[in-house]
Amino acid sequence: MTAPTQARPAITGYHHIGITATDLDASVAWYQRVLGLQPLPMTFPHHGAEESGHAVLLLEPAQGWAIGIHRHVSNPGTPASEAATGLDHFAWAVSSREDLDAWASWLDEQGVEHAGVTDTTDPMPYSVLVFRDPDNLQLELVHLPG
Incomplete structure (x- = not known):
């Protein structure tokens, strides 16, 4: 393995983690109630596979990090x-x-x-x-x- 020729590019912080839910609405409500996260007023498509589902992004209002909760049409409902x-x-x-x-x-x-x-x-x-x-x-x- 050769030594890198440049420094590793910077990372400025944690932005979000994306998880898949079996019941998007129930998970969004749970994360709102339990962790105080606030959903953005729009959904996010799965770019390049829009027909496969979408996500709701919930923000932690004081710190700015987020959890994206995804719905996938093909999700068989298996628990994590x-x-x-x-x-x-x-x-x-x-x-x-x-x-x-x-x-x-x-x-x-x-x-x-x-x-x-x-x-x-x-x-x-x-x-x-x-x-x-x-x-x-x-x-x-x-x-x-x-």
């Missing part, structure tokens, strides 16, 4: 599985261990099942709260102690 090729899980950072407890309470109020906050030191110290969206996609909130 981290054991299959593709996205294993998605995680967000929180500022403190106490924030994880607050999130656990929030998820309880919203009727969202979760695994409770787990504190571990293996392979490094961190705390995590694991929950799943309506299509079984694993979502995590993580705190790394300073």
